[in-house]
Amino acid sequence: MDRSTMSSKRAAGTHRVRAQLHRLGPLVVLGVGVAALVGAVGLSLGELTAPGPGMWPFIVALLLTGSALILVAVDDPADYETWTLGSARIVGGVAGLGVFVVAFDAVGFLLPAFLFLLLWLRIFGRESWWWSLGLALAGSAGFYVLFDLILGVPFPDDVVVELFGG
Incomplete structure (x- = not known):
């Protein structure tokens, strides 16, 4: 394999990685959401009729995690600035x-x-x-x-x- 072929393959690999960088933000938010879910469960959820201290944080963390999952799956890279x-x-x-x-x-x-x-x-x-x-x-x-x-x-x-x- 000659140098130009190796260089073009390396450039193509770099381009593929850069094309996925827009997913980094939602992945960080997903990690925060999962950590918040675990923390909320640790606070005790209680029951629907008698919610514990972790109920509202759990609901918010669930919404955050769900939103992040959607962004990871369907987010358009054209929406982002360089x-x-x-x-x-x-x-x-x-x-x-x-x-x-x-x-x-x-x-x-x-x-x-x-x-x-x-x-x-x-x-x-x-x-x-x-x-x-x-x-x-x-x-x-x-x-x-x-x-x-x-x-x-x-x-x-x-x-x-x-x-x-x-």
Whole structure:
């Protein structure tokens, strides 16, 4: 087999893989739906006349899983935009949200909220450093005051608040 034939076969294989990339999103949603189904069953479904704490999450997860199955089977690749730098920024934003959730549980609200707002304002919003720092500081402190102090929403122990004797 000559090099041009091998190259064209390799290109055809790459094209087949790229032609199926649109199924990646629905497969991720399917995985989340199945995990949510398992979690809901673990919460106890109860009975229809006396639903348990897992009944509504189970129903929502069932709808999510069913929708994902339909998208995996019949979704049209022509409905999707090509991946660009903007797509990578969206992935970065979602990853930042995941880091925020983990950090929120570990160190409290203020520091992760400040860093998350700073990331979004500076990187995604393309604001100046001064605006980004000021808005991130005001936003994180404002949300902390609103939710923790005024509304009484229980947050995990906050490292920054403890540092300043709160």
